[in-house]
Amino acid sequence: MSKALLDFINQNEKTYVEELRELLRKPSISAQNIGIRETADWIVHYMESLGMKAQIYPMADGHPVVFGELNGESDKSILFYNHYDVQPPEPLELWESEPFSADIRDGKIFSRGVADNKGCLMARLQAVKAILQTRGKLPVSVKFLVEGEEEIGSPHLKSFVDAHRDLLRSDLCIWENAYGDEDGSPTIRLGNKGMCYVELSIQSMKSDTHSKNATIYPNAAWEMIWALSTLKDSNENILIEGFYDRVVDPGPEEVAVIKRVPIQEEKIKARAGVDKLLRDVHGYEIINAMYNFPTCTVCGFQSGYTGVGQKTVLPAKAVVKLDMRLVPNQDPDDILDKLLSHFRKNGFDNIKIQVLTKAYPSKTPVTDPAISYIYEMGVKAYDKKPVIEPLSTGTGPRYIFSSWTDMPMVALGVSNAGSNPHAPNENIYLSDFLSGIKHVALIIDGFSDFAKRKRV
16 A cells, blocks of 8 residues: 555645645744734644544634544544744845745745744645545544644643643654754654753842943843853853753663764754864764753843943843753753752842743653654655654653653654754755655554554
């Protein structure tokens, strides 16, 4: 069956691309509340055209969730998690074509949201469509949870998931996205880092004053700099007491998987325009650091005058955005407590901390049988063998599911290392999009037989 299915997908590439372009031309900018309901309605209509039972779930003070499902011939089910919202397209002047025009050139389709995440969503829906058109029925049930708030931190996703656990419970979850690596190989990602993102602020005086008073008045910028200097040393070690207490070294199976990840040191350096990487790491050290090291990052610093020319001012306030990416077993609440304690112990009681985002790490073990199955289907779908990545270096809301279910969750995608998500000229290769449809179709098509063999 798989050859006939793949042939059918090849024959219908033009249809799939045009359907994707139709969705891409609908702006759905969650941060600005632009086109949200119209896009959700379009997705429901498309699901219904496949015979799916689809519904919009309004979220109080938020953007709606779209849920669709279609029963299959077995009692096994696959849940797909995606989002239909996109980032704002600005700065518009850096786009080579209109952000929502879905232009095609040089074998790519360019549009805001094509990589993150509409191309991935459509590839999965079209995989369902291809199976229905070739065999009439699905071998397993499929469920689609498509939220409209991922780009603003998924503030209502947990409440929806907690209220609909029985509806969402499945044997496998295919997560929203994974990007091709620097060599163009598709990736299979098994988890996400967690995060504790905070805003730090110091108010040292009631207002800015003339810098001639620097001998007698406190400088909020210097106070913040001194506070930040206590968080890390020059060797990138995080100095918050107990920060590493819960970090666990990867097991032998995971180390073996990490060592199979291609080392793309020169391409990684070239993409950032740097001559060497932090701590001058090479080879396996690069991959191990990316997956298994937590971080403490100053994302932004604002204080005093930073405009054109000079202004001799003594800053009264300093504000810093700080994110801490967390690896499995670390807890953002615990890390926040340790950060507060650290500042108190070091005499920075005047720092105010506002929590902006908390997310827990989540990871499916590399030893889960579903991983090898998804890898095998990927080998059939792509020209290159997929690369298994035990953990994404980014953060997402996977923990909302892993806190109550042990179903394996695996991220797949249709994007490439140069897809520019969140940036101008966001793009995917048309060939990657077609391969993504094939991969998901093969997973659905053979999952019931796999589950019987593995007793999933």
